[in-house]
Amino acid sequence: MRTVYVNGAYVPENEAKVSVFDRGFLFGDGIYEVASVLGGKLIDFPAHMARLHRSAGELGMRFTVSDDDLLAIHRELVSRNNVDEGVVYLQMTRGAIDREFTFDTEKLTPTLVLFTQSRALIDTEVAKNGMKIVSIPDLRWGRCDIKTVQLLYSSLGKMEAKARGADDAWLVRDGVVTEGTSNNAFIVTSEGAIITRPLSHSILPGITRAALMAYCAANGTTIEEREFTIEEARGAAEAFITSASVFVGPVISIDGVEISGGKPGPVTLGLRKTYLEESLKRAI
Numbered sequence: 001m002r003t004v005y006v007n008g009a010y011v012p013e014n015e016a017k018v019s020v021f022d023r024g025f026l027f028g029d030g031i032y033e034v035a036s037v038l039g040g041k042l043i044d045f046p047a048h049m050a051r052l053h054r055s056a057g058e059l060g061m062r063f064t065v066s067d068d069d070l071l072a073i074h075r076e077l078v079s080r081n082n083v084d085e086g087v088v089y090l091q092m093t094r095g096a097i098d099r100e101f102t103f104d105t106e107k108l109t110p111t112l113v114l115f116t117q118s119r120a121l122i123d124t125e126v127a128k129n130g131m132k133i134v135s136i137p138d139l140r141w142g143r144c145d146i147k148t149v150q151l152l153y154s155s156l157g158k159m160e161a162k163a164r165g166a167d168d169a170w171l172v173r174d175g176v177v178t179e180g181t182s183n184n185a186f187i188v189t190s191e192g193a194i195i196t197r198p199l200s201h202s203i204l205p206g207i208t209r210a211a212l213m214a215y216c217a218a219n220g221t222t223i224e225e226r227e228f229t230i231e232e233a234r235g236a237a238e239a240f241i242t243s244a245s246v247f248v249g250p251v252i253s254i255d256g257v258e259i260s261g262g263k264p265g266p267v268t269l270g271l272r273k274t275y276l277e278e279s280l281k282r283a284i
């Protein structure tokens with residue numbers, strides 16, 4: 001049985017408790033991070049914690065735990081649960097108080113929950129064979145740059161993708177692709193240009209996206225930040241996604257249109273290799 005962390009205590013997963021009045025449960029008033037683990041070490045960890053601080057700041061949520069403690073909790077859970085490959089999920093909510101829409105943040109103690117999920121991340125079906133994408137309208141709220149636990153639309157989007165025989169969905173707003181349900185979207189043009197849309201309130205500033213861009217910049221590969229339509233994506237030479245749990249994931253079809261001959265493309269596979277090599281060097 002897994003050991004999980006709840007508000008200062010390490011407990012067996014079936015004994016972990018959070019209040020029914022928790023604002024994360026009642027209002028989706030919570031933020032989260034997912035950091036991957038490779039060889040028992042955390043990938044892109046400082047950047048994930050920096051984004052957690054940013055999310056808390058944007059929502060005016062108190063931050064009552066130190067970065068050193070957060071690292072120690074992550075490491076303790078990885079160790080207690082013998083995670084070699086997998087993820088650590090962290091959720092922080094504004095806290096628990098009787099149900100009112102308004103709140104006094106200062107009177108609330110944030111709820112902090114972490115747990116691990118062991119699973120293969122490198123040798124996966126998606127890495128080998130790629131993923132099929134369908135497009136759906138982006139009907140999420142206007143602050144998708146904050147990593148909140150309000151994931152219902154993303155969850156339903158993935159369900160719709162599965163129902164349509166695909167693996168995931170890309171979201172389209174005002175005629176352009178914003179991002180995937182839980183990942184950032186990229187295309188490679190027939191001229192070899194690698195493109196992803198610029199950051200804004202419409203997308204999550206992905207940690208994997210930022211790390212990949214930095215590694216590419218360092219080795220002289222340009223990633224261009226500009227918007228692209230779903231039609232352009234369907235006609236692209238290659239397409240891929242980035243996220244903490246998939247890293248760089250090849251896309252092999254969009255809305256039933258085959259991309260890159262229906263198999264992972266060479267540029268995508270090269271970027272996956274670069275990301276894994278560089279992020280492993282920095283794993284802690």
Ligand code: PDD
Nearest residue numbers: 034181182183184204206207208243244
């Ligand atoms: N999802 N966009 C959205 C909407 C996301 O939910 C995520 C991450 C990303 C990629 O961000 P990063 O590279 O920092 O993981 C982009 C996580 C993995 C999840 O919800 O499980």
